[in-house]
Amino acid sequence: MLSRLGFGTSGVMGAALTTSGRLKLLDTAWDAGIRHFDTAPLYGFGEAESLLGPFLRRRRDTITITTKFGLLPASVHPLARPLIPLARGVNRRLLPPLRRGVARLASRRSAAPGPQASSLLVPPPGAGAADPVAAPPAGRQPGVPSPADQRSAGPDTPYTPANLRQQLEQSLRKLQCDCIDYYLLHEAQAAYLQPPFLDTLDQLVAEGKIRHYGIGGGRWSSRCIVERFPQHPWVLQIPDTHTNDDTAWFAEHSAGPLFTHSALRLGREGAQQELGALLGPWAALRQRPVEDPALVAELLMALALSRNARGCVLFSSGHGDRIRANAALLQTLSTLDPPAQRWLQAAASASADAAAPHP
Numbered sequence: 003m004l005s006r007l008g009f010g011t012s013g014v015m016g017a018a019l020t021t022s023g024r025l026k027l028l029d030t031a032w033d034a035g036i037r038h039f040d041t042a043p044l045y046g047f048g049e050a051e052s053l054l055g056p057f058l059r060r061r062r063d064t065i066t067i068t069t070k071f072g073l074l075p076a077s078v079h080p081l082a083r084p085l086i087p088l089a090r091g092v093n094r095r096l097l098p099p100l101r102r103g104v105a106r107l108a109s110r111r112s113a114a115p116g117p118q119a120s121s122l123l124v125p126p127p128g129a130g131a132a133d134p135v136a137a138p139p140a141g142r143q144p145g146v147p148s149p150a151d152q153r154s155a156g157p158d159t160p161y162t163p164a165n166l167r168q169q170l171e172q173s174l175r176k177l178q179c180d181c182i183d184y185y186l187l188h189e190a191q192a193a194y195l196q197p198p199f200l201d202t203l204d205q206l207v208a209e210g211k212i213r214h215y216g217i218g219g220g221r222w223s224s225r226c227i228v229e230r231f232p233q234h235p236w237v238l239q240i241p242d243t244h245t246n247d248d249t250a251w252f253a254e255h256s257a258g259p260l261f262t263h264s265a266l267r268l269g270r271e272g273a274q275q276e277l278g279a280l281l282g283p284w285a286a287l288r289q290r291p292v293e294d295p296a297l298v299a300e301l302l303m304a305l306a307l308s309r310n311a312r313g314c315v316l317f318s319s320g321h322g323d324r325i326r327a328n329a330a331l332l333q334t335l336s337t338l339d340p341p342a343q344r345w346l347q348a349a350a351s352a353s354a355d356a357a358a359p360h361p
């Protein structure tokens with residue numbers, strides 16, 4: 003059964019914790035009822051998959067898992083490894099103000115801040131790129147190849163059948179399992195995908211090494227791939243915030259659950275005005291003061307769950323209480339009365355009356 007919330011391991015690896023502290027966060031997510039876990043060879047400088055391995059082995063029959071192909075961490079010299087936690091700490095302090103500055107600049111340049119503003123944000127340490135191609139270049143339609151799309155992937159491409167098999171075997175070893183539920187191409191572009199590589203994906207399904215394959219990348223590049231290779235059953239994983247209005251397209255075209263992510267990270271720094279207009283009604287609905295600092299994250303999660311109503315919303319956190327709060331929200335949403343549910347749906351689909359006060 004599909005877990006409505008999925009726990010991403012990029013944040014766990016970014017948190018300044020010991021291995022047992024990180025494992026405790028995975029247990030917290032499990033105890034809170036989360037049954038989908040998302041990882042990638044890239045996360046945690048290559049350590050996230052190994053962290054999940056023993057956790058997964060004990061619960062394999064009750065958990066679904068996503069890992070990815072294509073992006074690998076830069077190799078770190080053994081002598082520099084002790085510096086990784088220090089680098090994470092510095093990044094965590096420096097990147098948020100930098101991201102806020104870039105978002106402010108982007109929204110000043112754009113009369114109506116939208117996904118373009120989010121696409122300028124810098125990804126956090128350990129995560130994949132935020133959404134490098136969120137919006138189509140001017141004048142282009144999805145599926146219509148640009149000169150860049152038509153270029154071959156080049157001699158150094160990792161997108162070869164041999165690499166695919168080798169990286170998958172490595173992930174299976176680290177994750178201590180014999181089959182991956184969702185194997186996604188990490189930040190792929192249509193130009194990378196040649197017939198032998200695509201055939202190998204189908205063979206891996208037939209061999210029982212993966213259950214589904216798909217794309218974990220930007221909205222625009224994912225859409226290009228789906229439209230260019232419609233014969234393949236792509237499962238989609240995309241960034242999704244309250245500023246996006248085409249999420250339904252991705253839900254319709256995902257050959258499995260749609261996975262959305264980064265609603266909190268990008269949403270908090272995205273269109274603040276729209277968010278501000280929704281916060282009052284949400285506070286009233288929750289019967290809490292609008293100044294309550296927990297309300298923003300709660301609202302962003304509620305909007306994300308409502309927008310991706312039949313799929314799985316991924317989040318990450320290095321804090322147990324936040325993991326529990328995010329999971330508890332599911333229960334809260336199921337108890338909203340019909341007018342409140344209608345308001346949330348309107349707000350989530352960015353409809354014109356979304357900012358109207360809660361009845």
Ligand SMILES: NC(=O)c1ccc[n+]([C@@H]2O[C@H](COP(=O)([O-])OP(=O)(O)OC[C@H]3O[C@@H](n4cnc5c(N)ncnc54)[C@H](OP(=O)(O)O)[C@@H]3O)[C@@H](O)[C@H]2O)c1
Pocket residue numbers: 009010011012013040041129130131132188189218219239263264265266267268296299300316317318319320321324325327328
């Ligand atoms: N396919 C791709 O290219 C791709 C790209 C990005 C992400 N992903 C996947 O999606 C997962 C989630 O994405 P993400 O980490 O970018 O986005 P996210 O979950 O929207 O944002 C994470 C941030 O939200 C904070 N947070 C979480 N719960 C909170 C709460 N209740 N209150 C306040 N703050 C809260 C976390 O802070 P604390 O840690 O301090 O709690 C962290 O800074 C990733 O781990 C990864 O698995 C995939």
